[in-house]
Amino acid sequence: MATIYKVAELAGVSLATVSRVMNNSDKVAAKTRQKVEAAMTQLGYRPNSIAQSLASNRSNSVGILVPELHGPFFGYMLSNIELELRKAGKHVIITAGHSDAEREREGIEFLVSRRCDALILFVFAISNEHIKTLRESAVPVVVIGRLIPGMEDDCVSLNNEMGGYIAAKSLIESGHRELACITGPLWKSDGQKRFSGYKRALKEYGLAFDQRMVAEGDYEELSGRNAMEQLLQEAPPFTGLVCGNDEMAAGAIEIARMHGIAIPEDLSVVGFDNVFFTRYMHPQLSTIDYPIDKMGQMAARCVLRDVYGATDLDIQHRFEPSLVRRASILERI
Amino acid sequence: MATIYKVAELAGVSLATVSRVMNNSDKVAAKTRQKVEAAMTQLGYRPNSIAQSLASNRSNSVGILVPELHGPFFGYMLSNIELELRKAGKHVIITAGHSDAEREREGIEFLVSRRCDALILFVFAISNEHIKTLRESAVPVVVIGRLIPGMEDDCVSLNNEMGGYIAAKSLIESGHRELACITGPLWKSDGQKRFSGYKRALKEYGLAFDQRMVAEGDYEELSGRNAMEQLLQEAPPFTGLVCGNDEMAAGAIEIARMHGIAIPEDLSVVGFDNVFFTRYMHPQLSTIDYPIDKMGQMAARCVLRDVYGATDLDIQHRFEPSLVRRASILERI
DNA sequence: GTTAATAATGTAACCGCTTACATTTTTAAT
DNA sequence: ATTAAAAATGTAAGCGGTTACATTATTAAC
Numbered sequence: 001m002a003t004i005y006k007v008a009e010l011a012g013v014s015l016a017t018v019s020r021v022m023n024n025s026d027k028v029a030a031k032t033r034q035k036v037e038a039a040m041t042q043l044g045y046r047p048n049s050i051a052q053s054l055a056s057n058r059s060n061s062v063g064i065l066v067p068e069l070h071g072p073f074f075g076y077m078l079s080n081i082e083l084e085l086r087k088a089g090k091h092v093i094i095t096a097g098h099s100d101a102e103r104e105r106e107g108i109e110f111l112v113s114r115r116c117d118a119l120i121l122f123v124f125a126i127s128n129e130h131i132k133t134l135r136e137s138a139v140p141v142v143v144i145g146r147l148i149p150g151m152e153d154d155c156v157s158l159n160n161e162m163g164g165y166i167a168a169k170s171l172i173e174s175g176h177r178e179l180a181c182i183t184g185p186l187w188k189s190d191g192q193k194r195f196s197g198y199k200r201a202l203k204e205y206g207l208a209f210d211q212r213m214v215a216e217g218d219y220e221e222l223s224g225r226n227a228m229e230q231l232l233q234e235a236p237p238f239t240g241l242v243c244g245n246d247e248m249a250a251g252a253i254e255i256a257r258m259h260g261i262a263i264p265e266d267l268s269v270v271g272f273d274n275v276f277f278t279r280y281m282h283p284q285l286s287t288i289d290y291p292i293d294k295m296g297q298m299a300a301r302c303v304l305r306d307v308y309g310a311t312d313l314d315i316q317h318r319f320e321p322s323l324v325r326r327a328s329i330l331e332r333i
Numbered sequence: 334m335a336t337i338y339k340v341a342e343l344a345g346v347s348l349a350t351v352s353r354v355m356n357n358s359d360k361v362a363a364k365t366r367q368k369v370e371a372a373m374t375q376l377g378y379r380p381n382s383i384a385q386s387l388a389s390n391r392s393n394s395v396g397i398l399v400p401e402l403h404g405p406f407f408g409y410m411l412s413n414i415e416l417e418l419r420k421a422g423k424h425v426i427i428t429a430g431h432s433d434a435e436r437e438r439e440g441i442e443f444l445v446s447r448r449c450d451a452l453i454l455f456v457f458a459i460s461n462e463h464i465k466t467l468r469e470s471a472v473p474v475v476v477i478g479r480l481i482p483g484m485e486d487d488c489v490s491l492n493n494e495m496g497g498y499i500a501a502k503s504l505i506e507s508g509h510r511e512l513a514c515i516t517g518p519l520w521k522s523d524g525q526k527r528f529s530g531y532k533r534a535l536k537e538y539g540l541a542f543d544q545r546m547v548a549e550g551d552y553e554e555l556s557g558r559n560a561m562e563q564l565l566q567e568a569p570p571f572t573g574l575v576c577g578n579d580e581m582a583a584g585a586i587e588i589a590r591m592h593g594i595a596i597p598e599d600l601s602v603v604g605f606d607n608v609f610f611t612r613y614m615h616p617q618l619s620t621i622d623y624p625i626d627k628m629g630q631m632a633a634r635c636v637l638r639d640v641y642g643a644t645d646l647d648i649q650h651r652f653e654p655s656l657v658r659r660a661s662i663l664e665r666i
Numbered sequence: 667g668t669t670a671a672t673a674a675t676g677t678a679a680c681c682g683c684t685t686a687c688a689t690t691t692t693t694a695a696t
Numbered sequence: 697a698t699t700a701a702a703a704a705t706g707t708a709a710g711c712g713g714t715t716a717c718a719t720t721a722t723t724a725a726c
Contacts (some may be wrong), residue, residue, distance in 0.1 A: 001471070003681095003682055003683085004682060004683060013705075013706085014705065014707075015682095015706085015707090016684085016685075016705070016706060016707080016708095017704085017705060017706075018683095019683065019685080020704095020705090022683095023684085027703065027704070028704075028705085029703085029704060029705085032705080046442070046445060046446045047446060047682085047683080048387075048446070048448060048681085048682055048683070049446045049447050049683095050383060050386045050387050050392060050447070050448045050681090050682080050683090051387055051681070051682035051683040051684090051711090052682080052683055052684075053383045053683090053711090054381075054383050054387050054681090054682080054683070054684090054711050054712070054713085055682075055683040055684040055685080055710080055711055056683080056684055056685090056711085057684095057711070061426075061447075068408075068412065069408050069411045069412035069415055070408035070409045070411070070412040071408060071609075072609075072610070074408070075401075075402050075403035075404060075407070075408045076403045078402045078403070078427075079401065079403040079429065082402055082427070082428070082429060083429075086428075091426065091428065091443065092426070092427065092428075093424065093425070093426055094415070094425065094426075094427050095415070095419075095424065095425075096412070096415060096416075109379070110424065112379060113379045113380060113381070113382050114382050114383070114394075114424070115381060115382065115383045138334070221612075221613075250613040254612075254613075257615075276404075276405075277405070277610035277613055279554075279583075279587075280554075280610055280613070280614055281613055281614065281615065282590075282614065282615040336711090336712055337712060337713060338712080338713095346675075346676085347675065347676045347677075348676085348677090348678095348712095348713080348714090349675070349676060349678095349714085349715075350675060350676075352713070352714060352715080353674095353675085355713095356714085360673070360674070361674075361675085362673085362674060362675085365674080365675080380712085380713075381711085381712055381713070383711090383712080383713090384681090384711070384712035384713040384714090385712080385713055385714080386681090386713090387680095387681050387683085387711085387712080387713070387714090388680080388681055388712075388713045388714040389714055389715090390681070390714095
């Protein structure tokens, strides 16, 4: 593989000149530039970006840590981050943290040692403090899906509490007064917040909160099934169900059906996230829109702004969720 | 950020020694090793993997090119590749090709210039020849989802023709004799092969092939809807529908419902890929299992074997699809 | 206690590029 | 034509590691 030396030699110029035409920074005489470019083409030269990174102390790569690579959610985020970054000639190194403190830390370690110019983190287990330390000592960090006090400018987050509130409210306003809730993991801030929103809505409408109406899941479909089984056994009758995300809603609906409960005739359901498959469900699932694609894009823009000196980028840091009303809610009025 | 020099200085040894303890290759006296390790901890030293790559001519990274980052399919593949590679201390650089020749080429270019040790490609637009040239001239390549003559050992693929055949056959053996087909894009080899399988099944059971029963889609849900509209207008009545993938099946079912066609009572449907959301559909979709997770793992192993000298890895190159029978098929016998 | 073999450590070149600074060439003004 | 200023190009020192080879220390055998 041709190096810069060979190009320089063939073009009859020095290293530095070749480097200059590559980075088309300093002025290079037009004829010289042509000679060099001709040589590059002739040799099929590709700059070694490893060497570039070492010399320039810039890797032109952004490290991304997400909980999982699979599933309906993160793909869209990654896709948009990659797209936005790619436009600017940067690229992504992706790794998964599996919502586990140890592995998240490991993933960060890894990205830092790859000398990523910045990190985009979607993490749960790692503390705010750790993240702040990290960005002070090692590398610029943008956080997605979480709002860390003191670094608002580098966070892109959703108002989860409001989402939970809207979800419950939509059922209440459709005439439901007995609302069960399958929460996400309550140790995760988003699970906790969504649950708070649900409680706030109850309160606002003067409905009593009943702990038996709540079951905790882990965002996976299976946990939605288990939670539903539990609710059917232990909770008083209910006609509305708020779920912490769409997968758990799918699981819950499956179980409801097995118990002869018709959706939405006997039970109205609202999910959360608005992942693509909610449209394929039958009845189509009402859900809270989580604009994860836009948020991914914004996170990418934060990096572009902070690290690569881009200006004039519209950046939105805080997102408000909205209800996507579909057939899974029955109007009882 | 501490460098190897500082570590050497603090530990009172030379560069080379520090390097040795890092790569724990050559023997280092136990006390020396301890001194060095102590120094590393004290300084919070992290090797600069960029520098390591440059010096060793090994980037310890594997480039992956997939059509898309989002959607229900590739995430699972990526997830498994990352997992398998991570175990071996390697990492992935991921980029998307969008099924477009130009962008696929660009993506490859990019990965090559990052000096990936190997490439795992899931591409459609680029020719076999191009791939062969690439791996001869630049970098080891493993291809997934495609069988390239002459490089069987570096391909991990599915028998798509057999999948199409099984899909059609399952409907036929359930008593359906009028089968429509919504194919994937016919310029893609997998779309073409699946369609061939459908035709073979018809032939084998003595059913006439009718071009009006066929509509071409592009694997997106929307195209499934359009194809279904077309079939309902132009095709003779049919009670079975073979779809090129699950998304299109979801779209087609949606349209069928809008036309008052009940699934599976009036129409039995088979999808392809067995993506996770087929379980959430109602009725649950029968489909052809595409073991994309396993295949991702195998591709990773090919790289481990070819490039990183791993041995003793079980590698399966060719996969056979199987029917996942669910409620969307009505038994008419 | 020598000496040869072996183990541990050090030295320095190199990986392919960037970039500050030095040098040469060109341009423009006198 | 001379000279100063500006533009183009070249020189060489890194960037932070790896590794072949040289050197020194240790061990073992006699």
